[in-house]
Amino acid sequence: MAEEKIIMAGFGGQGVMSMGQLLTYAGMIEDKNVSWLPSYGPEMRGGTANCAVIVSDKQVGSPIINNDATTAIVMNLPSLDKFEADVRKDGNLLINASLIEKKATRDDVKVFYIKANEIANDLGNAKVANMVMLGAYLEISKVVKVDSVIEALKKVFGPAKEHLVPLNKDALEKGAESVR
């Protein structure tokens, strides 16, 4: 890994921001250079949300990602429409196929269709669809170890939510399985 630039996008409530923060945190735990940049603005509830995460071996320059994402993770249709073009050639495009029926139009990127919501529902909690996507991404990119994400989870959630760690772990694993 030299530098991973990841765009994560979806609608508010899909856990896009926290998925990004977990990856950033995990990168920091592994002593990599990281940045997390959220979109901010006058968004409405249920509107779109996205963040840009950079995990790098060298100092992070611009935290902005435009046209040079190594990966885009899109959780809903507007996000696919908006960010498909930002993935660089040979980059990864992870599509939440549970909510997006449309296929990718690019043929110069690696596309993965992941039924994140179905997988999450099978695990008994629709809220972990983001972790399914993150698990798939980690399997593809190996940017950080799954263990580092788990460690990040514990730090971010704190002891009160410790009981949610196994569920999130399962979601990461199922996500990884889906692209193996």
Added chain:
Amino acid sequence: MAKMLMKGNEALGAAAIKAGCKFFFGYPITPQNEVPEYMSRELPNIEGGAFVQAESEVAAINMIYGAAGAGARCMTSSSSPGMALKQEGISYIAGAELPCVIVNISRGGPGLGGIQPSQADYFQSTRGGGNGDYRHLVYAPATIQEAVDLVMEAFDVADYYRNPVIVLGDGMIGQMMEPVEFKELKKRELPSKDWATTGTNEERKPNIINSLALDPAELEKHNQKLSRKYKEMEEKEVRHEDYKVEDAELVFVAYGTTARITRNVVDSLREEGIKAGMIRPITLWPFPMKAIQNVPASTKALLSVEMSEGQMIDDVKIAIEGRLPAYHYGRSGGMIPVPEDIIEKAKEILGGVK
């Protein structure tokens, strides 16, 4: 201490508290709201600490005037139009020689403007939006770590000079998350605050804090005293980072967020065999004049990259004294420069400069 992942605005607040800030007065405005939010949560837990959400920015800066006058470490924060409202108070505080730290997480303007990142407050910050002959230090961090370090140092610098210090960021610095570490600062030798209005206990003459001086001779003397202080800041406090400047043909000048984008641009140009470098002012006032003047003989032109229609370019031109052509590239209103466009501008300049 271990690294923590923190949002810029929260890190600014945490740094202030670490530096001994006891009082925060502010009024909400995007994109800096996490600063007062953090302070409102954390300051009441500190002995003697207090957070006040003022009725306006004008009230907040005047609360700072009062707290600083009583010798307390205090901070306020705002964003561009809110900063405009604080200017009168900043002038009074500078005139009365009181220390405080003021954070501006700026946004697009003029007027109410927008909420996206912008650097259009360069003039407001470095020229002073208030009246009279006054100056204050302006720190422009480019990373969250640097923001933390500079805020902590800003309190010492403010106390040392008895002067307000501005920390200028933008929405991106405020909103992004990066790892930070709170390091012990090299302590400055600070004078005692024997001027503070802490009550005489009937043991000494009252201290008077004031910025009114009706006798012109007296006021001039005061101005000259301030001037000597500002001169000392110019001599001792200038800070900048030089990036690959040694053999550069084109030297970019960029600060804060824009410097991060420009750093990538320098690397891209170097990969193409074009010798580019960057001077990154860390203090906008005092501006790193000497760094600009001392560009190597290889330098053919300077290019100021800003999120404004052209403000810092004035200082670049003042510094270079017409010896080299100085150009500006900017986006404004909350639009962020794209590396490709800066690269194109750089090539256009190098193509035209012999």
